[in-house]
Amino acid sequence: MVDGTIQHDVTEAEAADLLSELVARDSQNPPGRERACAEFIVETLEEWGLDAQLVEEPYEDRPQVVAETGAGSPESGDLVLNGHIDVVPPGDREQWSVDPFEGGVDGNRVYGRGASDMKSGVAAGMFALRAAHEHGVDGRVTLTCAIGEETAEPGTKTLLDNVGGDFGIVLEPTELVVDTVGKGLAWYEVELRGESSHASSPDLGLNVLDGLFSFNDELTAYREELAEREHPLVGSSLCTPTMLEAGTKENVIPDSATLTFDRRFLPEENIKEIDKEIDDLVEPLRERGFEISVTRTRTYEAAEINADREIATVVRQHSHDIAGVDTAPHGKSASTDQRNFVNDAGIPAIIWGPGTSAQSHTVDEWARTDLLVDAVEVLCRTIEELCVERR
Ligand SMILES: [Zn+2]
CATH class of the missing domain: 3.30.70.360 (Alpha-Beta Plaits)
Structure with missing residues (x-):
């Protein structure tokens, strides 16, 4: 059994660094250029002492990532964090005032294609996994980074063929609001x-x-x-x-x-x-x-879980405590890989993450690093509550 609470030491500066590195790995889709980003995630997690793998399915040339930590006790919960690493093309670069693949930082913002949708979510998942690993968990925490989300390809669906869990969080941009349904x-x-x-x-x-x-x-x-x-x-x-x-x-x-x-x-x-x-x-x-x-x-496909499922109430409460986020039930007017969790794998999952939804697919896209750090804290508390045995 694991003692003490799960702590992280992520600062806004470190959050900005990692997000900026992720943005700088141009992972446009189409055409499906995710490899450099996937490799960077695996290398970084390995440097942090985690066991991370490239998964060359469903496409050999477009690897995905799976990394996990925990003792795997059946008495405790298994949480699956999910992000997509592909980003939509930047469009007309003349309209951008920054390089979409440089990952420039200004104040509490990191700029670039995919900053909000959804590399800030991927970064939050990586940091939370690191904190869980350093502390230890009784259950299991798995991070899955998928390809092809922007083009409806079976990225997350394929990963979930081999990854099980009791709860899922799809780290799309919601500014820490919990969405339990996606159109x-x-x-x-x-x-x-x-x-x-x-x-x-x-x-x-x-x-x-x-x-x-x-x-x-x-x-x-x-x-x-x-x-x-x-x-x-x-x-x-x-x-x-x-x-x-x-x-x-x-x-x-x-x-x-x-x-x-x-x-x-x-x-x-x-x-x-x-x-x-x-x-x-x-x-x-x-x-x-x-x-x-x-x-x-x-x-x-659309997907929905009951707004009162445990994963929703737990994340909602911590998001409120950490960042003052509204606790009313919410939904997303767009579809996400939540459908692969709920409809295909039968894992109750929410859509929740630190990015700003209104920034998705826009010119001069940015994401907030303060929300990224808040997201890591919410994830740590959520892992503590769901994946560590009660004492
Ligand atoms: Zn997205």
Whole structure:
């Protein structure tokens, strides 16, 4: 049995250093350039005396990381900390006032792509694992660093095939607010085929744009119906048209179009039923003579645990005590790898971390080092409560 409380000695300066090093390992995805970041994490953890491994699954060239500590007593809890190491591309670098992969520090902020989403979460997980290791835990603490989160690849899902646990924390940016539910996301590409003709004789063709404009009433009715499906923590279900490609020339009746929908859904909605809804939605266009095909191009399932599960109440209480964070239940309007814990591995997990959600994917992204240090303290107390036997 382990005595004393788990302590850490992380300062804001050390937090800034580690986060800056993580940001400097350009891990853009696409194309899936996570290797340098994964190797850096393993080397750092090994320097700290931890046992850490690169996992070359599901892709050999894009390794993930697993590191753990603890005695593994079945009487005590096993906590799995999870972060993704991939970051979205920086976009137009002209718009950045800093180098997105330098990891510049200014006051209590570290700048760069991925600072908030979610390398500050990864850094907090690394420090907490170090503190748990130095102190010792009766149960187990495992840190999993995944690839491919930004592109819905089976990173975390694959890691959880070989890592078990009683509780999970997905270290996405929430400014230490506990989210127990994440909305789902599906993208649909609707392809329309009509018939082309010269624009001087439009009646000889079948104009896909006329078809889409006439379809507006049906789409509006569907969106109004979705607005009534509401979840108390994540709001309503959504179907938003986000892209349209059509037409070849000014004087040619367009015979093909591709319309894209971004469909946000609630945990109680089922993806197969949503597929059917989208198919039913475009049925009137078929009846008007268009050939239609619908493809779901990306899916992130929604996930939810009860807001009163132990992992949620424990982290909520410590976040309140350490950083004065609101203790009301919250949810995230985006999907995260929480779904792999809850839906695939059956491990109750929350979404919680030190980054700032509004900074995700932005130009001049930054994260706060004071929150990172607070996160380490909250994690230490959480590990103490869940993974150390009561005396
Ligand atoms: Zn993220």
